[in-house]
Amino acid sequence: MGKSCCGSNKADHSNNACCSQTTGTEQNNDQDKLTVSNEVCCNAEEENAESEPDSSCCSGNSEIKEDKAEDDCSNKRTFVIEGMDCPSCAASIEKAVNKIDGLEMIKLNYNTAKLVAAGTEKALDAVPLEVNKLGFTASMEDRGGFTSIYEIEGMDCGNCAKSIESHMRRLQGVNDVTVSFSTGKMKLSHSNKNNEMVKEIEKLGYKAVLVNGTANKLSSNKQRSKEMISIYFSGGLIAIAFFGSFYGLSNLIGVFLYAAAIAINGYKPIKAAFYSLKNRSLDMNVLMSAAAIGAALIGEWFEGATVVWLFALGNVLQNNSMEQTRKSIRGLMDLAPAEAWLKTSNGMSRVPAEQVSLNSLIIIKPGERIPLDGEIVKGSSSINQAPITGESIPVNKTLGDQVYAGTINEHASLEVKVTKLLEDTTIAKIIHLVEEAQDQRAPAQAFIDKFASIYTPIVFVLAFGIMIIPPLLGLGGWSEWIYKGLALLIVACPCALVISTPVAIVSAIGNAAKQGVLIKGGTFLEKAGKIDAIAFDKTGTLTEGKPNVSEVHTFHGSEQKLIAIARTLEEYSTHPIAHTIVEYAKKQEIETIEASNFTNIAGKGVQAMINDETYYAGNPKLFKEMGVDLKPVADSIKRAIGHGKTIVLIGTRQMILGMIAVSDSLRPTTVNALQQLDNIGVKQIVMLTGDNEGTAKMISKETKVNRYFAELMPEDKVDTIKKLQEEGHSVAMVGDGINDAPALATSELGIAMGGAGTDTAMETADIVLMADNLEKLPYTIRLSRKALSIIKQNIAFSLLIKLAALILIFPGWLTLWMAVLSDTGAAVLVILNALRLLRVRSE
Known part of the structure; x- marks a missing residue:
């Protein structure tokens, strides 16, 4: 074949030497939301031959895999690898991917940063996960078409998102799909018409709206109004049938009214259940539909109608509650104005912000939000940077100073030279990082998802066993046991349990972003909540860094x-x-x-x-x-x-x-910030510095740190972090995100300070304090601990509710409507409990 599998025939290098920029990027190891579509390998060989130069293969078994792939036409995918900075990085990736069972061919080209793999679907799904473990990012190559973002309404748990992904992935013309339950969005790479994609989502019983500003808000409000009208109307039908039975209303009319209520509220979940079963997914729609239909078949029309009505009402309440958490992120998107005052030779003109090019001059009037990142070339004013950094006090800016999109010009007109396009502004990067963070599962969430994936099928099988086995053994009538089995079906859905962790993480990350703190995923939120020792680099962190x-x-x-x-x-x-x-x-x-x-x-x-x-x-x-x-x-x-x-x-x-x-003078906020950390119970507050013993001793007295380590080289800082870990501490390292990269990577949690306008800090650290001071650090630790507490409360509450429901089924005390209430009601309470995180404020 003559094709390279790693893009280089050079000798292997040290990964530590060449891949330093990926250090401390453990946040990528949970990106298992990445989904990819299948492609047939037969038609792709020529295409790759054109784009990849000849070079030797790095591993001995790759050529064997290539030959096998030629003989057996299997699934083939092309991944784009991000983060490689030398050929030995490519070699490391190639060696790791080679170990995946079921792969028949892999070719990694360092020059094009593309990995081509062929094999079984399961093996191909494992490729991005294996690559991400090494600190790189693997994403499906865009095969033409375009990418659309849709807001999905009606999802009430993570299983809904998986069902949508599974269905959309099977459609012709769809290259890649990712559905995030946390953000309520679907990212779709496709070559189909948008209205066709919307119809496919509607088949599943959900509402999809192409993201386009005001239009989708109006559509969303209209949809909610329709849902509430249906709930009111069907609730009225159930009430008439129920109370009418006490006043001589015939059974036939009662059955008709109940059936009408089931049809009104059950149309969407039953339709969605059909597609879920088609995609081999056991979600709440399947379980609820089976319970409602089963109740009707055994003559329990009131129970069946009530089940569907409570399910519909619970969904509306859940969606409205979840919307509160998602608003914490969407509010960020509204910060930067859509238009800018562009200065031209003919004066000023109002133009869309996306049409403004680099180095253009824009005018910012007093009281206006700044639309794009730039540098002041004329004028001076105070700028309210709270939307970006969380700082409550406006910052004075003058010639040569940087200003950021979304911040507010308070006093005087400014003339600003644009330094970043709309999609590259600091606020755009914040939004992107926050949305990515919400799709990265925390350890607790991963455990719960695994538990749910085992629990649901087991209880589902058990429910059918209860319906059939006891009557066959003569232990009771069919209606009695079928009823108990239907109640167990509803209890089988772990909605409240599955939603308990992600909704808390979304709330916390959204709140933090508004306060000028970027938390890059649930993993790091959990870690921050467990931190009991914090090590600070002295220069530029505790001090100004300017002698x-x-x-x-x-x-x-x-x-x-x-x-x-x-x-x-x-x-x-x-x-x-x-x-x-x-x-x-x-x-x-x-x-x-x-x-x-x-x-x-x-x-x-x-x-x-x-x-x-x-x-x-x-x-x-x-x-x-x-x-x-x-x-x-x-x-x-x-x-x-x-x-x-x-x-x-x-x-x-x-x-x-x-x-x-x-x-080098101390920052004005340092002493207060460290005192707050001590007040909230951080056991060890440690200073690391390369300065002499005298300087370190003097600064330690002023800041009242517990310990200090002086005259340290960068490698000594790493040893100090390891020493603290050996003492049994869970350690966070606070630095600038650049010079302290080794220590940031060694610690359990890397925290970079002063991320506004600093791309490197935003990329390397696990948590970024956007302001150039430490005042938000105590808030971050408090928020993380609160989030951990709420996650534990939600999980415990969800499990207790399920356990209570299971116990009540067998004596016959649990009715179908009570089972629905235990599930949807618990989910709503879990969400409302998590919403408390939106109210946590920095002191």
């Missing part, structure tokens, strides 16, 4: 002359401290002195010739090596170092003229 001149001491001559000499020397240095001294001199309006022969002295300082004499600026070590007497200034140096300051001495070979002390 400032804090002291100037003159031993010979005037202070102005000292600063002038310091500026002259440091202006040619690239060291951050040198830059700080130059900026300080500029603010003091002190000019440089004419000088020559500038020289950097590596690791020690700088020198230059001024007025025929050589002057030096550097650390004490430099002057000590030159034999300069430091005794007269020793006390000043010792005191400054003891306060955590960095010392720059200015002088000649004969004497020290003066000393400039530079220090």
Whole structure:
């Protein structure tokens, strides 16, 4: 064949060396919502031959698999792999995928980032999961057509989403489909007409609306109105039939009214049940339809009508409650205005935001929301950044500062140069990350889903056994046992249990996003709730990360002359401290002195010739090596170092003229944030720094951290995290998401601070604090703990309700309508309990 399976014939490299950017991306390991469509392998060989260059295969058994695939025409899929940054990454993926049973061929091309696989459906479904375990992302290649987003109404549990996925995947022209119960959306890659797709969803008993702004809101409201009218009308029919039986209403008319109520409320679930059975899915529609029809067949018309009516009412209540959680996300989408004031040679014109190109100039009037990310080129104003960062106090912005879409211009007009297109703005990325996060299952959710997948079929079989076996053994009449079996059928649906975890996660993640905190999935929400130790990088996290001149001491001559000499020397240095001294001199309006022969002295300082004499600026070590007497200034140096300051001495070979002390100041919110963490019971608050012992000790006293570790190299920070873990702590690491990547990856939870406008931080960390301070961290821990508590409450409540219902069936105390109420009622209560997470606020 001559095709490469990994895109490279180079020698294997270290994964740690080449794949560093994927470190800390464990959030992808739960993306099992990814669904893919089948393709036949026969017609794809030529297509791939054109796009993939010849190179050798990386593993020994890939060619064998290719030959087998040619002989046996099996299912074939093409995946796009994201995150590979070197050929050895491709080799690692290829080796892992090779181990999947049932695959007959795999070809991974590093250059095109495409993986072509052929084999059984089960094996192909496992490919993206295996790739994601390695920290990369595998998604189905788009085979033409287009992608549409639909809002799906009527789903009341995760099984509904699976039934829709299963049905849509079988349709011709559908390449890929993902249905998210949490967000109520379906993402469909297809080549069919949208109205055809909507009709297919309606066949299942749900309502699908193509996302297009106001139109779908109106359609949604209209649909809800119709549902409520049906419920009121059918409820009236049941009431007339029931109470009429006490006042001489004939049984025939009563049966007719009950049957009409069943037809009105049962049409959609029975239709949906048909397609669910066709797709081999046992969802609530199947169980409820069987119970209603069975009740009618044994003459329990009132029970059958009541079951269907309560089911319809419960669905409406569930959908309305779930809508509250989904609004927490959809509200983000309305933050950025749809139009912008574009500045042109002819003046200003109002245009759609998506039509504005990069580097265009837009005008932001006072009181308006900013439509696109950009840089201020004219004007200054205060900007309310709460929609992005959660900061309550507006931030002053002037020339050269960045502004973000969705934030509010409070005072003066601004002229802004657009730096990001509509789909790339910070708010767009937040929305995308939050929606992705809701589709990633938490460990508790994965366990519950597995439990439900076993529980439902077992109880379903048990229900049919109860209907048939006892009457055959002469232990009672058919009607009695069929009735009990029908009640058990309803109890078999674990709706409240299945919904208990995701609805809490959606509520918490949505609330956090509004507060300026990005939580990238239920896994990390759970982990944050269990954290009992937090390690902070000092520079740029606890401190501003911008050194400032804090002291100037003159031993010979005037202070102005000292600063002038310091500026002259440091202006040619690239060291951050040198830059700080130059900026300080500029603010003091002190000019440089004419000088020559500038020289950097590596690791020690700088020198230059001024007025025929050589002057030096550097650390004490430099002057000590030159034999300069430091005794007269020793006390000043010792005191400054003891306060955590960095010392720059200015002088000649004969004497020290003066000393400039530079220090990194604490952020204003740091002490309060750490105090709050201590108040909510975080056992260990630890500071990690590369600074000297004196600086670390001084900062630790000011911040009141429990422990500190000083003079650390990046690899030492990793060892420190491991040490805390060995002590039995569940550790979170807080850093900037870039320099602290190894430590962020080693900890149970990586938290990046200052994510607004920082793509790397948003991509690498598990949780991102959008504001450039720590004030939202205590809120995040409290919210996560509250979410864990509510998840446990919901699971316990759901299991107890099921257990109680099962116990009450056998004495005959559980009626069909009570069984429905125990299921739909429990689901509604679980949702309402989770909605409490939307009210958690930062203090």
